[in-house]
Amino acid sequence: MKKKWILPMFASFMLVSGIGVSAAEAATVNELTSTAKQYIGAPYKYGGTNIQTGIDCSGYTRYIFSKFGISLKRSSREQFTQGTPVSKSDLKPGDLVFFNTSGSGVSHVGIYLGSNQFISATTSGGVEIDNINDRYYWGSRYVGARRVAEFTNEQAEQVKEAAIDFSVYASRGEAAIRLAAALGLDTNDTATPFVDVKPDSKYAGATKALNELQIFTGDASGKFNPGSPITRAQLAKVLVKAYGLQMKGEPKTFTDVPANHWAYEYVQILASNGITTGKSDGSFGVDDYATLEHLDIFIERIKNNLQ
Incomplete structure (x- = not known):
């Protein structure tokens, strides 16, 4: 069993419009997912913001979304209050998914890719893809999701x-x-x-x-x-x-x-x-x-x- 100990990391989203869901009109689902996957294997570093030398979960989501003209803050706990809530059954690629890995509320964030998969920066493997329903770790720690941007169907x-x-x-x-x-x-x-x-x-x-x-x-x-x-x-x-x-x-x-x-x-x-x-x-x-x-x-x- 691969156990992952994720330190608390925070990334908060500030919408371009200030409230609601940002329409990323120029970005497609494929552009988002292909860009996110490009950095699989990037090293993890607590508090890190550099995709080359080390980045944490919030730094990673911030980095990816910045490529689409969307500005994110640094706290996942605050980010969880932004955008609109999304039920697990209605998740779409581009939604932000949140987990309680510290035992004290939201402490980890990733980007949903579809088919129950999400990508995030983890302490155990750096940037990698996991399953939100993973019975050994992520499934029991899933907190919820927020939609902060709409990505078009290409x-x-x-x-x-x-x-x-x-x-x-x-x-x-x-x-x-x-x-x-x-x-x-x-x-x-x-x-x-x-x-x-x-x-x-x-x-x-x-x-x-x-x-x-x-x-x-x-x-x-x-x-x-x-x-x-x-x-x-x-x-x-x-x-x-x-x-x-x-x-x-x-x-x-x-x-x-x-x-x-x-x-x-x-x-x-x-x-x-x-x-x-x-x-x-x-x-x-x-x-x-x-x-x-x-x-x-x-x-x-x-x-x-x-x-």
């Missing part, structure tokens, strides 16, 4: 992206590879900063090199999303930053890119340099997925202009 997004023909459209990963090659970047360093691009990934060297130049950055959860399509607006920004393009002449009007659009400047710079003329209907196709053909054409035009 099923619809996955179905949508599964229907995309990546032999026609450019994924973010493929765009990174082709752009790094066009720029002649050294892609030998595969120590990528992105949680979803491992060193052995074919995208690692390119994403690392482009990130160091601040051409490509990740999302709020630290992911690069190499398998997601890149829009024409996103591509405009990447190309402008990659080649240091500047505005030339008068702005061009595109029906779908008003002056207050976040990509307005990037699209205008591309157009002013003759890299794009837009679509026949007067739009740029700002939200359209960029094709591999257009990616290559844009890069070739820029290179010709710079010669």
Whole structure:
């Protein structure tokens, strides 16, 4: 029997909105669980907050939730009063689960992963996955759960992206590879900063090199999303930053890119340099997925202009 002695550790949640449940709209269940599992085996240290040198249960939950823009305090006892209570039968991935390991109330917190599993930093094994119904330890010490954030179900997004023909459209990963090659970047360093691009990934060297130049950055959860399509607006920004393009002449009007659009400047710079003329209907196709053909054409035009 593996017995775990957990010292009292505290982590309290402060919602972005102050009360109620925070809507983590940009974060999916899969992003949460994959991020949490990435640190399995991280060493335990009472009072620790460093995932590399040692972290306690509250430091761990705080670290994981911070990657999704959610701020947690340092006391699990106070955290147990935040959000909304959730019955054991209604647990969802992302809920915080609490245990009495000290004999004096809430003293341990973890993140529910689904299928009765939760992940937390323990004194016996560091960050690891356990069962909330474990009859030898956790089951008898379970206190309750709180929902402090809503994580979206990514099923619809996955179905949508599964229907995309990546032999026609450019994924973010493929765009990174082709752009790094066009720029002649050294892609030998595969120590990528992105949680979803491992060193052995074919995208690692390119994403690392482009990130160091601040051409490509990740999302709020630290992911690069190499398998997601890149829009024409996103591509405009990447190309402008990659080649240091500047505005030339008068702005061009595109029906779908008003002056207050976040990509307005990037699209205008591309157009002013003759890299794009837009679509026949007067739009740029700002939200359209960029094709591999257009990616290559844009890069070739820029290179010709710079010669």
